[in-house]
Amino acid sequence: MNKRTELSTETVWAGEKDYRAHGASQVPVVNSVAYEYGDLDHWYDVAKGRAYGHIYGRNTNPTLASFEDKICRLEGAEAATSFSTGMAAISNTMYTFLRPGDRVVSIKDTYGGTNRIFSDFLPHMNIEVTLCETGDHEALEEEIRKSCKVVHLETPTNPTLKITDLERIAKVAKEADALLVVDNTFATPILQNPLESGADLVIHSATKFLGGHADALGGTLCGAKHLVDQVFHYREINGATMDPNGAYLMIRGMKTLDLRVQKQCDNAEKVAEYLSSHPAVSKVFYPGLADHPNHDIAKRQMRRYGGVLSFALAGGMEAVKKVLPRLEFANRAANLGAVETTVGPANTTSHVESTPEELDALGIPESLVRYSAGIESFEDLKNDLENALAILEES
Numbered sequence: 255m256n257k258r259t260e261l262s263t264e265t266v267w268a269g270e271k272d273y274r275a276h277g278a279s280q281v282p283v284v285n286s287v288a289y290e291y292g293d294l295d296h297w298y299d300v301a302k303g304r305a306y307g308h309i310y311g312r313n314t315n316p317t318l319a320s321f322e323d324k325i326c327r328l329e330g331a332e333a334a335t336s337f338s339t340g341m342a343a344i345s346n347t348m349y350t351f352l353r354p355g356d357r358v359v360s361i362k363d364t365y366g367g368t369n370r371i372f373s374d375f376l377p378h379m380n381i382e383v384t385l386c387e388t389g390d391h392e393a394l395e396e397e398i399r400k401s402c403k404v405v406h407l408e409t410p411t412n413p414t415l416k417i418t419d420l421e422r423i424a425k426v427a428k429e430a431d432a433l434l435v436v437d438n439t440f441a442t443p444i445l446q447n448p449l450e451s452g453a454d455l456v457i458h459s460a461t462k463f464l465g466g467h468a469d470a471l472g473g474t475l476c477g478a479k480h481l482v483d484q485v486f487h488y489r490e491i492n493g494a495t496m497d498p499n500g501a502y503l504m505i506r507g508m509k510t511l512d513l514r515v516q517k518q519c520d521n522a523e524k525v526a527e528y529l530s531s532h533p534a535v536s537k538v539f540y541p542g543l544a545d546h547p548n549h550d551i552a553k554r555q556m557r558r559y560g561g562v563l564s565f566a567l568a569g570g571m572e573a574v575k576k577v578l579p580r581l582e583f584a585n586r587a588a589n590l591g592a593v594e595t596t597v598g599p600a601n602t603t604s605h606v607e608s609t610p611e612e613l614d615a616l617g618i619p620e621s622l623v624r625y626s627a628g629i630e631s632f633e634d635l636k637n638d639l640e641n642a643l644a645i646l647e648e649s
């Protein structure tokens with residue numbers, strides 16, 4: 255191939271043809287725990303990795319392989335593997351590369367579950383964790399240079415949409431001989447490809463935008479084969495394997511990934527602007543807004559600014575409790591990236607694990623609402639918000 259195919263074409267076609275069967279035009283869901291071999295020599299060759307095939311469902315499965323090929327192509331990676339959830343992708347990657355005595359450097363604003371791995375589980379294994387202020391590139395560079403094994407980044411972050419310059423940190427990580435892992439869940443491969451910026455490994459919670467329909471859990475890891483193979487081996491033994499039915503939902507969802515993400519960006523951009531000028535809203539967090547502290551980096555690093563924003567209401571938590579129940583076209587739920595607009599206070603969603611003191615330390619306002627734009631008409635979303643926010647004027 256002379257030119258890389260456009261992402262919108264890859265979402266539809268990548269990873270499909272190699273896995274079809276019986277002349278069907280769609281990839282089958284292979285609900286089989288094990289694979290039967292009449293020829294024992296052939297079985298032995300597959301088991302030893304000398305011939306292509308599948309042995310047992312915890313290790314590999316054709317439907318999962320198709321899903322893995324699709325995300326691999328979308329991230330422009332050499333290899334990919336999958337997991338039961340996004341958290342399994344993150345934890346298995348950390349447990350594969352970190353040993354007692356090692357050091358990992360990350361940021362304070364990672365996803366709540368990721369933050370728990372860093373604050374609870376890794377320290378118990380005598381792994382030193384340093385979490386820098388998100389967006390403070392100098393602090394990150396300094397900590398990475400002190401020596402570290404793994405750097406874990408997320409950009410944009412959940413829920414305050416902070417941005418880290420991937421090229422800049424990748425350079426320092428390389429010099430320090432550290433692996434740079436990037437959670438690309440919020441941007442999706444449509445908006446940002448961290449491997450091109452110098453990251454070693456890219457993770458997705460496929461549960462969010464990749465699946466896109468809030469009906470299946472999953473996670474992925476993409477990168478160089480010799481790295482992905484090591485994490486695959488950890489996963490196949492430790493068992494956080496994805497279900498084939500879930501993998502099928504991911505494959506089907508991903509065919510419309512580009513369409514959905516473009517529409518979600520349209521809506522998020524306009525909602526962010528609309529809320530910015532609303533008197534009841536005290537602050538809007540969205541990397542596409544010119545007043546975002548790292549708008550310039552986002553502009554350079556991302557193709558667009560994403561489908562998620564967050565906002566704080568001047569009336570605090572009391573106002574949030576009045577406004578959110580009045581939204582007609584939004585699920586009040588702990589999810590994001592779905593075709594339906596989804597809203598929720600940060601303290602019930604991404605940071606449900608955090609105490610009020612921890613939220614304060616993270617600079618997350620008590621009344622912060624995460625708004626994940628769906629694919630509805632912007633006019634309807636705007637009217638819905640206007641209508642819901644109007645209750646604050648009534649009292």
Ligand SMILES: *Cc1c(COP(=O)(O)O)cnc(C)c1O
Nearest residue numbers: 339340341365412439459461472
């Ligand atoms: C949801 C999420 C995760 C965890 O994914 P699960 O599939 O729920 O385990 C990790 N990172 C980010 C940024 C997320 O939004």
